[in-house]
Amino acid sequence: MTVRFSSSAPPGRGGARRAAVRSAVAGRTVALAAVGLVLVLMALMALMALVIVRLPWVGDLGMHAATLQRLRHSPLDPGNPLVDADTPSPYYSPWMLLLGTVARIPGLSVFVVLRLAAVAGLALLVTGVWRYVRTLSAHRAAPALALLSLLLLWGTTPFLWSGFPGLHSLALTVSYPSTFALGLAFHFWAWLAGALRREAGWPVWLGLGVLWGVILLCHQFSGVVATVGAVATVLAAGRDGRAVWPRLGAGQVVGAVVLWVWPYYDFFALFGAAGDGLDAVHRGLYGHPVARYGLVLLGVAALVPRWWRDRWDPLVLFAGLGVAVVGAGWVSGHYSWGRALPAVMIPAQLAVALEVVGAARRGVRAGWAVLLAGALLVGGWGQVGVLGYVVPRGGLPAVVEDRYREPWAGYQWITPWVRYGDVVMAEGRAARQVPAYGPYTVAPGYPDFFLSDEERRVAVTEVYFGERTPSSVRRGIEREYGVRWVVGGSGGLDDGGLRVVARGSEGQVLYAVP
Numbered sequence: 001m002t003v004r005f006s007s008s009a010p011p012g013r014g015g016a017r018r019a020a021v022r023s024a025v026a027g028r029t030v031a032l033a034a035v036g037l038v039l040v041l042m043a044l045m046a047l048m049a050l051v052i053v054r055l056p057w058v059g060d061l062g063m064h065a066a067t068l069q070r071l072r073h074s075p076l077d078p079g080n081p082l083v084d085a086d087t088p089s090p091y092y093s094p095w096m097l098l099l100g101t102v103a104r105i106p107g108l109s110v111f112v113v114l115r116l117a118a119v120a121g122l123a124l125l126v127t128g129v130w131r132y133v134r135t136l137s138a139h140r141a142a143p144a145l146a147l148l149s150l151l152l153l154w155g156t157t158p159f160l161w162s163g164f165p166g167l168h169s170l171a172l173t174v175s176y177p178s179t180f181a182l183g184l185a186f187h188f189w190a191w192l193a194g195a196l197r198r199e200a201g202w203p204v205w206l207g208l209g210v211l212w213g214v215i216l217l218c219h220q221f222s223g224v225v226a227t228v229g230a231v232a233t234v235l236a237a238g239r240d241g242r243a244v245w246p247r248l249g250a251g252q253v254v255g256a257v258v259l260w261v262w263p264y265y266d267f268f269a270l271f272g273a274a275g276d277g278l279d280a281v282h283r284g285l286y287g288h289p290v291a292r293y294g295l296v297l298l299g300v301a302a303l304v305p306r307w308w309r310d311r312w313d314p315l316v317l318f319a320g321l322g323v324a325v326v327g328a329g330w331v332s333g334h335y336s337w338g339r340a341l342p343a344v345m346i347p348a349q350l351a352v353a354l355e356v357v358g359a360a361r362r363g364v365r366a367g368w369a370v371l372l373a374g375a376l377l378v379g380g381w382g383q384v385g386v387l388g389y390v391v392p393r394g395g396l397p398a399v400v401e402d403r404y405r406e407p408w409a410g411y412q413w414i415t416p417w418v419r420y421g422d423v424v425m426a427e428g429r430a431a432r433q434v435p436a437y438g439p440y441t442v443a444p445g446y447p448d449f450f451l452s453d454e455e456r457r458v459a460v461t462e463v464y465f466g467e468r469t470p471s472s473v474r475r476g477i478e479r480e481y482g483v484r485w486v487v488g489g490s491g492g493l494d495d496g497g498l499r500v501v502a503r504g505s506e507g508q509v510l511y512a513v514p
Contacts, residue, residue: 071100
């Protein structure tokens, strides 16, 4: 009996050939997916570049512009950035000092310098994420997917807060020191992981200590996140890290010295600032968690298999420590500790991106990919209002326009009359914006831990704008604080002693003080 095969090749060879074809197809699919991720990421980065050109004004932009104004005019003794008082300020960081030096170049306004800061901060953030993710995965698509997760995997409601790297938040805070500090934090974690892996020498550890101190000085809350991530990285090294503990301790000492010798403010005095209104300001961080952070639950689910594979996984430890800090803030009423929320969000966002490219079974990877793609689409739609910062409002579809948040109008209309160093009586949003152009206000537009008479200044401002306040009382306040100008609301001030000088686009009035 003769047995004939349908092919002249041995039976096993066909199976191997089919396996090779499947492998090649899978390889091409991964390559195409990686290219697609990079293209989407490039589109988002182009969007951010256009946002930087517009530099929408909202939030704390006025504070950072005012800080640059003071450093540009007096880099060695800038005084309080908002009021005419000789006090230190935590806003005088190494990064802002460098930007203030750049602002001294003739022809550069502080807003041009803030745009340069935005470009530098965004570049530092992107490259930092890329480097740090490379310490966790060698897959070529991992960094791009991690960046997309950081930008879009938040919630269904746009959320704005400095130090939170969501797309909508970055669109309005990319020029802030928090973006620069967070970018440094990612580079810090990558450098630290590499130092632990190869048992680096003393210079590397001392340099890490300096970098840690600089991050804390530039943005204290992002410094806390950087510290939590660093602790998780060291703990994940386990026994292998014990050999470098003396060098790690030396780096911590160097970082503490950097904090101690910084001449512009006392870093360690900030530990007593939590009760000075900061907790009330930050209570909102704990509100509406599902709408603001709900999509990160997918990342939390991705942390479970990582924990199952390795109880000392760095991302699992990172998220666990972050939950401990944020939870302690909620239980104790220290709501300012909620600024450590990125220490919970970042590791979860990175974890789901890494599961998509690193899960052991192909079907599991595909499942994670489908779930993450859906979450990214939902998160992107939740932040689609950011298009309004680069597209004229009339050109937006109605559904997008509903999600767009109108930026503030500026106060450049007062600059033909109000000069640098003049004192302006203002309240509310005006007090947060006017110092950006060089003048001072009587009461600071932001809580100021180092300003001893802050409460009195706030009370005096309320009295000044009171409807029944006599003109004689207003004249006394003007003399006490050297007020030369008043910015009043559209309703005007019933005071015959004030002279109307100009009106802004929103109906506000600039008055000259007699």
